[in-house]
Amino acid sequence: MRITIVGAGYTGSTLATELATSHDTDLDVCLVGTPGNFGGGVAYGDARGEHLLNARAGHLGATADKPAGFARWLNLSERARDAFLPRVAYGEYLLDRLHEAEVASTNLTSLENEVIEIDRVHGKGYRVHLDDGSSFMSDRVVLAVGTLPPQRLPGVGPRLARHSRYIASPWQEGDLDRIDRDAELLIVGTGLTMVDIVATLNRRGHRGRIVALSRHGLLPQRHTEAPADPVELPPNLRKALRESDLHALVSAVRSVTRVVDDWRVVIDAIRPEIQACWRGMSQTQRGRFLRHVRAYWESHRHRMPPKAAAEIDDAIASGQLRIVSGRLLRAGITDTGLSALIRPRGSVDAERHDFDMLIRATGMDTDITRTTHPLIQHLVAAGTLQPDPLGLGVRVSPHFEVLDADGQPVSGLYCVGALARGDCWELTAINELRSATWGLSRRLRAAAGLAARDDDAGNDGHGTGDGSAHGDDSDLPTPRGMAPAARTGSTVWPSVR
Numbered sequence: 001m002r003i004t005i006v007g008a009g010y011t012g013s014t015l016a017t018e019l020a021t022s023h024d025t026d027l028d029v030c031l032v033g034t035p036g037n038f039g040g041g042v043a044y045g046d047a048r049g050e051h052l053l054n055a056r057a058g059h060l061g062a063t064a065d066k067p068a069g070f071a072r073w074l075n076l077s078e079r080a081r082d083a084f085l086p087r088v089a090y091g092e093y094l095l096d097r098l099h100e101a102e103v104a105s106t107n108l109t110s111l112e113n114e115v116i117e118i119d120r121v122h123g124k125g126y127r128v129h130l131d132d133g134s135s136f137m138s139d140r141v142v143l144a145v146g147t148l149p150p151q152r153l154p155g156v157g158p159r160l161a162r163h164s165r166y167i168a169s170p171w172q173e174g175d176l177d178r179i180d181r182d183a184e185l186l187i188v189g190t191g192l193t194m195v196d197i198v199a200t201l202n203r204r205g206h207r208g209r210i211v212a213l214s215r216h217g218l219l220p221q222r223h224t225e226a227p228a229d230p231v232e233l234p235p236n237l238r239k240a241l242r243e244s245d246l247h248a249l250v251s252a253v254r255s256v257t258r259v260v261d262d263w264r265v266v267i268d269a270i271r272p273e274i275q276a277c278w279r280g281m282s283q284t285q286r287g288r289f290l291r292h293v294r295a296y297w298e299s300h301r302h303r304m305p306p307k308a309a310a311e312i313d314d315a316i317a318s319g320q321l322r323i324v325s326g327r328l329l330r331a332g333i334t335d336t337g338l339s340a341l342i343r344p345r346g347s348v349d350a351e352r353h354d355f356d357m358l359i360r361a362t363g364m365d366t367d368i369t370r371t372t373h374p375l376i377q378h379l380v381a382a383g384t385l386q387p388d389p390l391g392l393g394v395r396v397s398p399h400f401e402v403l404d405a406d407g408q409p410v411s412g413l414y415c416v417g418a419l420a421r422g423d424c425w426e427l428t429a430i431n432e433l434r435s436a437t438w439g440l441s442r443r444l445r446a447a448a449g450l451a452a453r454d455d456d457a458g459n460d461g462h463g464t465g466d467g468s469a470h471g472d473d474s475d476l477p478t479p480r481g482m483a484p485a486a487r488t489g490s491t492v493w494p495s496v497r
């Protein structure tokens, strides 16, 4: 059975590695990713030395069965396992694992290409089209494409959106390097992306004033140097999670965090339960969460490493960085720079401020109805993907099979990662992604076993029998590029009504 994985960041490369090293000879794994992004993807592959992981090294093993795998790969001492290391080291670890799998496995093909279309071929699986004009058949396809290209910030007009004074993605190589050291900057977003930007500006000796703006003006909370002991969740909190009762959940979190020594352990204990809790919520409740709770959840859940927090503290204390709560109404180019109309939170009047540059740091884009991503546009137009009603991505079944425009599971087409957060909420960080890839790899292997038995019985259902792409790799394009073995603080919570 051929499985094609689209996207070779953490999710795609880990899934490919798990499948290719599973010794299942029935599997033929094809990993297709954009050039230069294999292994680390956007988060780890493109990171700079000053960008730190937001989780302790000892917990970041790539697979669910070996949570200490990263620390062991680095030969870290017990004490060093609590450290927050540079993200670039994690990218190297992921790439190394992928290379090892390529060397060890004869059934993994890595292709440096973009997948631009995927067509369902009745009874035969999927035809996968690459941007070089070639195509091949696959029995199953996993979309592991991460987030979507940055969408335009509300209030930013088309002229500014194309102008060099606007940085749509701070991860675009070289973009932060073209900022003049004395430039006055408006960063829209006050989360971890903003924290990374400030770290890079510091490294470059930035002297200009920086305003960081978000609706609530909430900074990420900070990690402690040493982790606190885990806690058991109290019955009222467990009940609220089990019953997907948002109102009860928020009040239980509020009361529990008041009595524990460190609120972080409560958030960490809730995290593994969030997907099930989210699945049980109605769309109305999910919408309520997004409106009233999300900003607080994210600031407590996505925390800054202590070193990054100290840099932010220093920048605020020196007066260079100002955190503002409010909304960007409009931003446009002027003769000397750019002008931004900002309405401070709680005010009816807007204020005009001048800056030299505007940097968008608002986080993940997952609204598939507004995207310019060619493959996702194609799949939406074909009715193969159903947009999440809250704009969070694509609808998926509990086993990550995508749902089509009629809400029916599309047999053999999966989506795992940030685009599936509409049905999972927490599916963006290593912890959750590794459980998801672990489960999906097991399902795919089980499906391969089934396919083999069905073949024996003469069944020619989906992806099996005559229609199977298994073993027929003559239509796979020649892999390239992947040497050597490409072929072979606060506990304040909002109230929710």
Ligand SMILES: Cc1cc2nc3c(=O)[nH]c(=O)nc-3n(C[C@H](O)[C@H](O)[C@H](O)COP(=O)(O)OP(=O)(O)OC[C@H]3O[C@@H](n4cnc5c(N)ncnc54)[C@H](O)[C@@H]3O)c2cc1C
Pocket (backbone or CB within 6 Å): 006, 007, 008, 009, 010, 011, 012, 013, 032, 033, 034, 037, 038, 040, 041, 042, 043, 044, 052, 053, 054, 055, 087, 113, 114, 115, 116, 144, 145, 146, 147, 375, 416, 417, 418, 428, 429, 430, 431, 433
């Ligand atoms: C800056 C940043 C820092 C982060 N830091 C942390 C952290 O410290 N800890 C943590 O747990 N999580 C962190 N995260 C979350 C992070 O997103 C996940 O940990 C993980 O890296 C996501 O991996 P992914 O493979 O799902 O997506 P990505 O890494 O985005 O990979 C998807 C890949 O698919 C490719 N692709 C897209 N479309 C196609 C196509 N049509 N054809 C071929 N290839 C395609 C993309 O180019 C990309 O390379 C961070 C995220 C970001 C953005």
